[in-house]
Amino acid sequence: MRPRSLNPFAFGFTLTLGGLAALVLGLAISNLSAVLVYITIALFAALGLDPVVRRLERRGIGRGWGIVIVYAAFAVILVGMGWLVVPATITQITNFINGFPATINEFRDSQLYGWLSDTFGDEVSGVVDQLRSFISDPARLAAIGGGIVHIGVTIGTGISGLIIVLVLSLYFLATLPTMKTTFVRLTPAYTRETVTSLVEQIAQSIGSYLGGMVVLAFFNSVVAFLLYLFLGLPFPILMAVIAFGITLIPLIGSVLFWVLGTGIALLNSPVGALVFAIVYLVYMQVEAYVLTPRVMNRAVEVPGALVVIGALVGGTLLGLLGALVAIPVTASILLIIKQVLIPRQDAKVQRE
Secondary structure (H helix, E strand, O other): OOOOOOOHHHHHHHHHHHHHHHHHHHHHHHHOHHHHHHHHHHHHHHHHHHHHHHHHHHOOOOHHHHHHHHHHHHHHHHHHHHHHHHHHHHHHHHHHHHHHHHHHHHHHOOHHHHHHHHHHOHHHHHHHHHHHHHHHOHHHHHHHOOOHHHHHHHHHHHHHHHHHHHHHHHHHHHOHHHHHHHHHHOOOHHHHHHHHHHHHHHHHHHHHHHHHHHHHHHHHHHHHHHHHHHOOOOOHHHHHHHHHHHOOOOOOHHHHHHHHHHHHHHHHOHHHHHHHHHHHHHHHHHHHHHHHHHHHOOOOOOOHHHHHHHHHHHHHHHHHHHHHHHHHHHHHHHHHHHHHHHHHHHHOOOOO
């Protein structure tokens, strides 16, 4: 019996509908990108807090009360940091903007500026003058964000996004066991034991990785604060906050802060900047070869080349969020390959 031929009109109509459906789906995903980012961040936050809740459960505390304790402690830490850091940070930012012209004048009187001028000519003076006029002009600073109103809207959006993430992470953390069970039940019965093991290992890996990143970022902020404080450099609290935020970025976070911290110190004291650059560079080596292996030894096991590739791909596709989640996602993919794909390939018998 000859197969029934497909009507060209029907084929074209079906193809057009498929293309339109794909276009509508792409537009929907694009419009929902902010919501998807909130969901992703909240889910990773829940996975990061889950190991702490499990420790409380092992000590006889119910999961509900464990979640309450974790979030209460988090709220206390957040309020304490806000009370200690935010006023000082605002004051130091204000002092930085107001005192920047004087800092520029001190820099122009230094021997370093004289050497740069002798080496590169009048271009150095032009760059310094433009930088001073830019920082000193509030209108130009406001223009960066499209005006004062836009800056206020941006801050409000950020605060509302943070609240959404906190609420979602609370729901995700409370229902995480149910979510895992539901996901496992969607798989065939004969694979559920393997899938359950994989889900638990992936969740534990992601949670340990995120907790390790926070610990390493905290170490970076402490080192930055102490260096700026003991070297007499300006804005130690502000630089500690910046260090914590920047060093959460995998691979390049410490390098970025090293460049930024050295550059800001250079405007105040060339000697202090040199000492900061050397000491922080030594700390980066200690972190890379001592702290990171100790903190991350139970979190993820990813070869160095795949770490770099994963971070580059994640950063290119999703920006900062992609760079943050790239390493645990890469570790999860490797775990699936090792425990699912490779055993299946090993189980195949070569046909004669």
